[in-house]
Amino acid sequence: MTDQEDYKKMLTDLIQKQMVVLGPNIALDKARKVPGVKIADDGTVLDMDGNPPMVLKGVANEYMNLSGQIAQMTLNSLLEKYPSVKGL
Amino acid sequence: MTKILVAEDDKLISGSLCDALRAAGYDSTPAYDGEEAVAKAKEIVPDLVLLDIMMPKLDGISVLWELKANPATATMPVVVLTNIGDVDTISKIVEAGAVDYLLKSDQSVDDIIQKVKDVLARSVKLS
Amino acid sequence: MTINILLVIDFIMLSVAVVGYIYSSTRERKFLRSAASQSLELQQKVYQAQVLKEIGERIGYSLDTAKIVDIITSSLGNLLGYDAVSYMVIGEDGRVVFKCHVENTVNHDFIDEIKHKMLMSYEAILDKQIKPKSIDESITGNILDDNLKASVESFFNLPVVISQKLVGLINVASKQKGLYGEEQASILYTITNQAATAVSKLQSVLESEKGKLAGVIYSLADGVITVDLNHQLTVYNPAVKNILEIVSDKPLTMFDIVDSLAGKVDMRTKIEQVIAEGKSFIVPEVLVKDKILELTVAPVKDASGELIGVSVVFHDISSEKSLEKLRQDFTAMMVHELRAPLTAVRWSSESLLKNLSVASGVDPAKVKDTAVTIETASNNMLELVNDLLDVAKIESGKFELNMQEYDLVGLIKDQAKAFTPQAEVKHLAINVITPEKYLLKFDRVRIGQVLSNLISNSIKYTDSGQLDINLNINAEENQVIVAIKDTGIGVSREDLSQLFSKFKQLRGSDHARKGTGLGLVVSKGIVEAHGGRIWAESAGESLGSTFYFSLPLNKK
Numbered sequence: 210m211t212d213q214e215d216y217k218k219m220l221t222d223l224i225q226k227q228m229v230v231l232g233p234n235i236a237l238d239k240a241r242k243v244p245g246v247k248i249a250d251d252g253t254v255l256d257m258d259g260n261p262p263m264v265l266k267g268v269a270n271e272y273m274n275l276s277g278q279i280a281q282m283t284l285n286s287l288l289e290k291y292p293s294v295k296g297l
Numbered sequence: 298m299t300k301i302l303v304a305e306d307d308k309l310i311s312g313s314l315c316d317a318l319r320a321a322g323y324d325s326t327p328a329y330d331g332e333e334a335v336a337k338a339k340e341i342v343p344d345l346v347l348l349d350i351m352m353p354k355l356d357g358i359s360v361l362w363e364l365k366a367n368p369a370t371a372t373m374p375v376v377v378l379t380n381i382g383d384v385d386t387i388s389k390i391v392e393a394g395a396v397d398y399l400l401k402s403d404q405s406v407d408d409i410i411q412k413v414k415d416v417l418a419r420s421v422k423l424s
Numbered sequence: 425m426t427i428n429i430l431l432v433i434d435f436i437m438l439s440v441a442v443v444g445y446i447y448s449s450t451r452e453r454k455f456l457r458s459a460a461s462q463s464l465e466l467q468q469k470v471y472q473a474q475v476l477k478e479i480g481e482r483i484g485y486s487l488d489t490a491k492i493v494d495i496i497t498s499s500l501g502n503l504l505g506y507d508a509v510s511y512m513v514i515g516e517d518g519r520v521v522f523k524c525h526v527e528n529t530v531n532h533d534f535i536d537e538i539k540h541k542m543l544m545s546y547e548a549i550l551d552k553q554i555k556p557k558s559i560d561e562s563i564t565g566n567i568l569d570d571n572l573k574a575s576v577e578s579f580f581n582l583p584v585v586i587s588q589k590l591v592g593l594i595n596v597a598s599k600q601k602g603l604y605g606e607e608q609a610s611i612l613y614t615i616t617n618q619a620a621t622a623v624s625k626l627q628s629v630l631e632s633e634k635g636k637l638a639g640v641i642y643s644l645a646d647g648v649i650t651v652d653l654n655h656q657l658t659v660y661n662p663a664v665k666n667i668l669e670i671v672s673d674k675p676l677t678m679f680d681i682v683d684s685l686a687g688k689v690d691m692r693t694k695i696e697q698v699i700a701e702g703k704s705f706i707v708p709e710v711l712v713k714d715k716i717l718e719l720t721v722a723p724v725k726d727a728s729g730e731l732i733g734v735s736v737v738f739h740d741i742s743s744e745k746s747l748e749k750l751r752q753d754f755t756a757m758m759v760h761e762l763r764a765p766l767t768a769v770r771w772s773s774e775s776l777l778k779n780l781s782v783a784s785g786v787d788p789a790k791v792k793d794t795a796v797t798i799e800t801a802s803n804n805m806l807e808l809v810n811d812l813l814d815v816a817k818i819e820s821g822k823f824e825l826n827m828q829e830y831d832l833v834g835l836i837k838d839q840a841k842a843f844t845p846q847a848e849v850k851h852l853a854i855n856v857i858t859p860e861k862y863l864l865k866f867d868r869v870r871i872g873q874v875l876s877n878l879i880s881n882s883i884k885y886t887d888s889g890q891l892d893i894n895l896n897i898n899a900e901e902n903q904v905i906v907a908i909k910d911t912g913i914g915v916s917r918e919d920l921s922q923l924f925s926k927f928k929q930l931r932g933s934d935h936a937r938k939g940t941g942l943g944l945v946v947s948k949g950i951v952e953a954h955g956g957r958i959w960a961e962s963a964g965e966s967l968g969s970t971f972y973f974s975l976p977l978n979k980k
Contacts, residue, residue, distance in 0.1 A: 317775045
């Protein structure tokens with residue numbers, strides 16, 4: 210259960226960070242393309258009914274496709290913050 | 298006969314000088330280095346010394362000092378032979394007591410004979 | 425360090441183009457916005473393809489970031505509506521540069537919001553707090569009206585990464601809500617990324633080429649430095665450190681170079697000269713740390729011919745110089761040795777001639793010619809030897825003068841008198857037009873040599889007429905000028921410039937008129953050693969010539 214919560218928190222962090230870095234609309238649009246997750250307009254992850262690692266990977270990929278290096282940097286710092294999240 | 302001592306290390310120059318002096322009626326004796334020059338000066342007591350600056354064993358200036366230091370040789374007139382290039386030694390020559398100087402490469406034989414005559418005439422007046 | 429600057433410049437150019445471009449196509453944008461949204465995706469794809477193709481082609485020719493940015497923005501502007509477009513660069517020293525172009529009137533708060541959002545973006549990317557010491561900002565475009573209500577309702581940021589460094593951030597903002605979602609903004613990111621990647625690739629090619637060049641410069645035996653237009657050292661190689669004997673672990677600066685030159689060369693002035701004239705020149709002999717160096721200072725220009733810096737090459741010629749000196753000394757020594765035997769030959773032949781008149785049993789007439797020949801030949805050789813030695817001394821700088829106050833007029837009169845017999849043989853008159861007396865400090869023997877040389881030349885080359893010798897005192901220019909004018913064969917214009925040169929060759933030289941040819945060279949050396957000048961003027965062949973030399977007046 211805590212894992213699930215971790216994933217939600219991490220994903221929220223990721224999305225919200227990208228909203229600051231890239232802009233709110235584009236960040237949300239990209240995240241919402243990934244199936245299995247409901248995201249509020251402020252970037253908070255409301256629900257994740259898909260496979261969390263897959264969802265996370267999916268969103269991360271969307272951002273990577275958009276802004277490659279920047280997304281990578283953001284992701285790396287997040288990974289440090291959430292050590293329990295593995296396999297990315 | 299008037300005696301002239303020719304102190305010059307180059308045998309060719311010495312030879313031609315002595316020939317010229319003899320032809321002009323003087324008795325000339327060569328000396329081929331500084332020490333020989335001082336020795337010959339004491340020995341024959343010449344009436345005039347033609348002295349080359351650049352000589353082995355003892356150079357011209359030192360010979361001059363030696364001659365002046367010795368009362369036996371102090372009064373004899375010395376004409377120094379030099380080349381245009383050694384102009385900076387002229388002041389040394391004058392200081393050391395030379396009566397006159399000759400630029401070797403610039404003088405003809407007649408010029409030298411004339412200079413010898415002039416100096417001899419001058420020194421006769423003095424003594 | 426250079427890389428960073430390049431990147432910053434790239435980024436600024438990229439942003440300027442984005443900003444500049446986006447704002448230039450308002451009408452087209454409005455038209456396009458009215459198009460159906462289904463076709464928008466198609467349009468985007470078409471644009472993307474077109475733009476990327478164009479970039480691919482253009483990059484092939486040049487690494488002109490401005491052009492690349494131009495291409496991107498020239499097509500993308502059609503897709504976006506915006507109120508303000510801005511860019512921000514944060515330097516390594518913490519300085520923030522912010523530039524904003526306002527398309528539609530907004531208010532100051534709007535701008536501040538943009539700034540804030542961009543700073544936050546930077547913080548999020550770099551994962552650290554940004555507390556700018558100062559913000560260098562400029563705002564262009566439409567006026568700001570603080571009575572207007574406006575806040576940033578939509579925005580997006582384009583980070584630009586070149587060669588793996590975040591070079592800057594572009595922001596597009598609008599009062600309108602709901603803009604810059606995926607539909608509109610995606611493509612901008614794609615194209616910017618592609619372009620940035622291409623630029624990065626080019627950068628690395630450039631770096632590799634620079635690396636090769638640097639490798640070449642590194643291995644040179646000569647010291648090489650280049651400075652930019654601000655006299656800052658940009659390139660140098662190990663040879664510079666060796667030649668100038670600079671010992672330092674830290675990177676060199678211009679200060680190290682100038683310091684090691686110890687004032688022997690004014691580098692600053694020389695560099696300025698090249699910058700001003702755009703031409704290279706050589707500083708022939710500089711004595712530094714017991715070495716003799718030859719410096720070549722040259723302009724460095726970029727592909728378009730613009731001056732971007734100055735290069736200096738330090739070439740060690742000490743060994744060449746010492747070889748030359750060795751040769752000179754050897755020649756001088758050999759020539760010196762010739763003097764004694766020649767003097768002996770001369771005196772002997774003179775005596776021989778004299779004795780011939782008194783010798784008995786010898787027919788003087790028969791041997792006289794032979795004796796005269798010996799005498800003349802030996803005199804000529806002696807003259808040549810003396811001239812050669814003088815020239816050698818002048819060239820090696822060992823020429824000494826015996827300066828004493830003497831009557832220059834008296835000397836001129838003496839020389840004129842000495843040459844009168846020669847002149848009379850050719851029925852030439854020598855006129856001396858001078859004041860009664862003129863006292864000056866000079867080397868009597870040497871100036872006598874000069875006068876003798878000039879007068880004898882004039883007589884030699886004049887078959888009829890006269891010689892006029894003048895003396896003029898020119899107080900304003902602090903000199904006295906002696907002129908020897910003749911009515912002789914004159915000198916042609918080409919020969920005039922060669923007269924005082926050692927290597928001159930007079931065309932169709934008159935072999936009947938003899939001479940060593942070095943007389944004028946020696947005269948030049950003597951006059952110049954006094955600080956004066958020597959020159960000749962002639963109206964042309966058979967129109968006579970005048971030879972002048974000047975001596976400086978004594979400054980007390």
